[in-house]
Amino acid sequence: MNNTLAYGVQNATAPVAPLCIERREALGRDVLIEILYCGICHSDIHQARNEWGGGSLYPMVPGHEIIGRVSKIGAQVSKFSVGDLVGVGCFVDSCRHCAACAEGLEQYCEAGMTGTYNARDRRGELTFGGYSERITVDENYVLRVPDNLDPAAAAPLLCAGITLYSPLRHWNVQSGQKIGIAGLGGLGHMGVKLAAAMGAEVVMITTSAHKAQDARRLGAAEVLLSNNPAEMAKHANSFDLIVDTVPVPHDLNPYIDLLKRDKTLVIVGPLDPVGVHGAKLIGKRRQVAGSVIGGIAETQEMLDFCGKHQIVSDVEVIQAHYINEAYARMLKSDVKYRFVIDIASLR
DSSP states (O other): OEEEEEEEESSSTTOEEEEEEEEOOOOOEEEEEEEEEOOOOOOOOHHHOOOOSOHHHHHSSOOEEEEEEEEEETTTTTTTTTEEEEEEEEEEOOOOOHHHHHHOGGOOOOOOOOOOESSOOOOOOOOOOOOSEEEEEGGGGGGEEEESSSSHHGGGEEEEEEHHHHHHHTOOOOOOOEEEEEEEHHHHHHHHHHHHHTOEEEEEEESSSSGGGHHHHOOOOOETTTTTTHHHHHHTEEEEEEEEEEEOOOOHHHHHHHEEEEEEEESSSSSSSSOHHHHHHTTOOEEEOOOOOOOOHHHHHHHHHHHHTTTTOOOOOOGGGGHHHHHHHTTTTSSSSSEEEEEEGOO
């Protein structure tokens, strides 16, 4: 076992603080990764504070946006070599035999994917995430990161990036289509960048007029204020796809009115119950759907796409001792657009 420095929480009310964990040796198909950077996702806060009601497991080391370099490999590893720049996302295992896993959709594993943290692995041991010096992961759940990407800014691609890439790919976004991204935050800013790189006419949908300049900088062709009925009416029946990243409860029905016939509103942000007027769907055969991250193959495809188009997240790199302040700022939406921890600062 490898003694490893980490930052984590001991219970739902404790601050994020230094602690020591153990990582298994790289045996068989395992890859030992020395972590360089780890992004902070809002779900880290939810799980650390046990806000999702599933019974968080403690001690907890959050972090599932991991970039690092391979330092050791097991004897059976064939996909990676020592020194490779690699990533680890939201899960580190799945059942490997259900229909979803067989199709490369491990994120929908019928037995439940094994989270990078706040889960138990095949040995029954707690998984610990990327707020740590190193991590050991089966090579089948490790991703290759293009060398031309800034590793710090690439870290959030492992969650925020794939969360937006997956629905854009699944609903087959094409050049010239009109695509709406609702909400300009950690998820939404990635949606704008990715959809624009796919050739779409991207419209940022927001309630905040002051975000217009930044949305255009990121690649939006237009900004639509959803709290302006006249503007919304002008865009009615015109969108090929809308991806809703807004993380708080809100009315979906005005967005549904924006869709063309047979088109889809995809939810990736709201987790609370939502109300939809059936007539808005029935009248034009519209759909409301959901999506969550991506499988290993699709996440690798996303990273390669980002490498080709030189897409990374807009990040603020922080030291480990600043994590609690970063959490507090995230709760106030005071970040553009993702915090990333410099893991060297743990030492």
